[in-house]
Amino acid sequence: MSFISEENVRGGGSVFRDINAEDEDWQPTEIESLCMNCYQNGTTRMLLTKIPFFKEIIVSSFSCANCGWSNTEIQSAGRIQDQGVCYSLKVKTKQDLNREIVKADSATTRIPELDFEIPPFTQKGSLSTIEGLLDRAVAGLEQDQPGRRAADPVVADRIQEFIQKLKKLKDLENEFTLLIEDPSGNSFVENPLAPQKDEALTVTRFKRTVEQDKQLGLRADDDEDLDEDPAGEDLETMRQEVLVFPTNCPECNSPASTNMKLVQIPHFKEVVIMATNCDNCGHRTNEVKSGGATEQLGTKITLHITDPSDMSRDLLKSETCAVLIPELEFELGMAALGGKFTTMEGLLKDIKDLTVSKNPFICGDSSTTDRVEKLSEFGEKIDKIIAGEMSVHVILDDPAGNSYMQNVYAPDPDPEMTVEKYTRTFEQNEELGLNDMKTENYQEEN
Template identity: 70%
Template sequence: MAAAGAMEPAPSGAVATPSPASAPAPATSTLFRPISAEDEEQQPTEIESLCMNCYRNGMTRLLLTKIPFFREIIVSSFSCEHCGWSNTDIQSAGRIQEQGVRYTLTVKAQQDMNREVVKTDSATTRIPELDFEIPAFSQKGALTTVEGLISRAVSGLEQDQPIRRVKEEAMAGRIDEFIVKLKELKQVSSPFTLIIDDPSGNSFVENPYAPQKDDALVITHYNRTLQQEEMLGLQTEAPGEKADEEDLRNEVLQFNTNCPECNAPAQTNMKLVQIPHFKEVIIMATNCENCGHRTNEVKSGGAVELLGTRITFHITDPSDMTRDLLKSETCSIEIPELEFELGMAVLGGKFTTLEGLLKDIRDLVTKNPFTLGDSFSPDQAQKLQEFSQKLDQILEGSMKVHFIMDDPAGNSYLQNVYAPEDDPEMKVEHYKRTFDQNEELGLNDMKTEGYETGLSPQQ
């Protein structure tokens, strides 16, 4: 694999100096030259740069190399001849891999301490036996060995120990004890586990037996989580597509229609709503600006369920009136204590509260034109008045009754305020529909499979 343009123009104040071992460049050569990690005679590129310790000029050496059975990396090394400060770093010469990688090495012998390790900035290092972890992006990438990785961790802990001994002596003592345990790991007196987890997939632990399998080393490739994608600065397409879908579902659709009362042009709003612990429903509302007529209707957003649903709810408290309720067009209502039953399709589909549905039932019964006028007998008027009074008592919470919703299509719903736990006052039963119920829903003549067969060709 050849990499062109691996060397960038030097910043102001920095001078690019070719390696003494390299051949003099032709007069027509440019600053950018093709290099290859496969070139064994390739010499490091030297760049004069600023020391971060004494701020004097030092020398940075860059080398593109390839690790066997792994991939290409760029090794950079800086040294300052004035103060002696030095630093090494590595960068992957390739892109972030499609999957993350996790190396689990069981260190059993002293030879395992000499295994080469590539640890990138995004890698997390753990030693479970000591409950020790080096978080991602807390250290720069390094090309080292297992022993060097532990020594680097020891150096990092020892760095601030003099200050800790002055300010926090107890903590400094605990860190000293932990440093001793880390140093003991180098002797490999007992096996321990080293885990390097890199979401970028660019870290590496040497297998000295390659291409044969190494029983002490387990390599696991995995799909990155959304948090790991964000940590690496990657943008995934899935969240964006999901956001567009959610925006569409939150949108209120509008279409033109005519008012059912005055036939004037009106507008109907339609929205898809997800009812918690139930399903999606479509709510449609029409408001006529000409006559003021308002109507709303609800339709199930799903198919007819395999089983019918019967919901029996015991109204015991005034707060029950605030429960959300979805009554589909195929749902019938029954209140045994009042000997009342409301057939399916009456009142249509509604998404309201229990109080709202009971008020609609009261208005339907008391304001029915066939229950008014001179032809209406006094006995019927008395019964109707008693029924209305009992409904008022239910709405006030002074009368306890059972409220039953029976929907053969299984598309009705009554809110369970204890969800996801069971409601002690609510019983939900699922039953198999009878032939007559399927006939009423039009399911007996509905053919969804093999409907192409038996069709006579049109003449």
């Protein structure tokens, strides 16, 4: 049954709209559905809207007039990200328990110290805090305790003992680790120190396995083969052509088109530039991916910004590149802004938009005075750097070696820029998926 009516898609064709109390026409869709408590007919109300973190969501609420049973549910309607994400947080203080988290239904939650795990797709997506996540886990275990005590008192006692351990975590007698691994990339853990780096929080991106793709519906259940490169492609022809393929707008979810082209950057290498333009809402995005292999050595590029002319320097930030500004104690992890081919001014403006303008934690109930003041002060410092009123060092640290910054003195050395090649650590190779990759000494089978 389709619940997207013609009224829902009016006004530009987008079915996801911001909640507006003054919009009397924007009402939830009501569907008659079966009550799973008394098996009589109840009513489900659905609303397609947008909120921070989840972007597009489907809010549904069920109520039964016969038995009075009701429940609510949130489902993410946003797109699945290109990579999965894993958050590792050391919970040490009471403030850590108040961190806001978004846990998608595809996420796996673990607490290694208790050998505790919530498997994916066993709970619906939720927007909560760490304390709320623990309370939800306790409530789920306590729900069937009366039945367990009647059927198997020994098992019930063991589960009750484990419930007490979960409750003691909120007392923080000992610190514990919270792991949230989400192959869809749509989960999130708050960094209260933003835009500074959070030493207690580690965020890593990873490539999904074939099994995870199947769980997310991105690959058929009987598909065991890896994607193969199309045979007979003429690379020279591809360099001259702009390839176009259909996609959905990341803002309004309306049909859009993405343009892709191979581009050779002078004194560097070949890259793939992708640009999306939505005719419905006007949203535009661009992304750059490396067209070559991972380099043998990582690259760290340090630029000392001393003049406003430095803002016009071209740079390529790959999706594996981190950005650091030591004077501001700022670090932007890899994949946060994706791959970009832009200028220094464009990169700084994107950093400001990500940490200040588009930061959902400074809006509504999530905001605090200290947090808003801190982020506003950071935004003012970025503006001073762009205006040439503040001298800082900007570091592009790319363990894959696929990032680049223009040398305006080429072919002579740039006195304000240093390029350092370094050997990757085991952890960096693990993040890039290189430790288990073997490409040497293969023999073709007859």
